[in-house]
């Protein structure tokens with residue numbers, strides 16, 4: 211089964227100067243029904259290099275439309291192209307929706323949600339917010355949205371419209387790093403201390419059922435600490451890391467100590483879509499690099515241990531995962547690994563992409 215499928219660009223709209231909202235229509239193959247909070251991984255050749263880049267879906271599941279937000283990153287080849295050259299009518303190639311930044315919808319319950327977003331981290335949070343408010347009629351949502359200034363607030367008008375539609379059930383707190391607001395508390399960086407003060411006075415964490423956090427890592431860690439010190443349990447918090455270390459920057463992956471020290475070869479058996487192949491690779495190659503070098507069409511996107519697109523199950527042998535920003539401890543305990551970050555410890559390794567990968571574990 212092909213990993214990538216064609217999608218037509220049916221609409222393009224700037225939400226701020228440096229971010230474009232792209233509406234897509236699947237053309238042929240693939241199942242693009244998504245869960246709120248998931249992302250699409252695109253592929254495109256730029257200057258002879260294949261770029262893969264993941265962008266979160268920003269539309270709600272209830273809207274029956276597939277839409278992603280693409281913020282331009284300094285030096286980012288894909289995001290710059292999408293913001294400056296992409297046109298309506300062009301065809302993009304993307305993998306089916308992926309990602310586990312979501313919770314089951316329960317229309318019969320009245321739940322209280324907290325959503326924290328930093329900058330372009332709003333995209334998956336907006337998808338969740340829209341879906342929850344439409345499909346759980348008794349639930350409420352509080353959005354805490356951090357930006358540099360008013361001019362960088364993505365989806366500002368849409369969020370205002372949602373506020374007018376769901377006046378009783380949607381609360382919004384904008385925190386602006388540079389632009390001052392009426393209260394000091396709403397200006398500056400979103401830190402653990404600022405969150406703690408917000409939770410003391412403005413936001414009731416005790417009655418919240420679940421929190422979604424998406425943004426840069428230091429912000430996410432500060433928010434999570436403050437949530438926990440106000441009574442929220444770890445299992446009530448969902449994370450989606452947005453990192454500046456994007457494959458679109460055309461950077462080479464960092465060389466780890468392992469790669470420098472490793473010599474010789476290892477045997478790798480890979481099972482994808484029911485068929486298995488065994489290859490021999492240099493020990494300084496990650497499991498993903500070994501597969502790609504041998505023309506095995508294994509899924510990947512960020513190559514940085516962030517997105518989980520390359521997640522697979524280690525069914526034989528041992529590996530060292532040099533970075534992991536995507537898998538939970540219990541997933542690692544069950545044998546799941548990130549192929550892009552996994553280097554061999556044993557001489558023979560077997561990985562399986564068909565064992566419950568990307569299902570809700």
Ligand code: FES
Pocket residue numbers: 509510511512513514515516517518519520521536548549550551
């Ligand atoms: Fe993103 Fe491996 S490709 S975590």
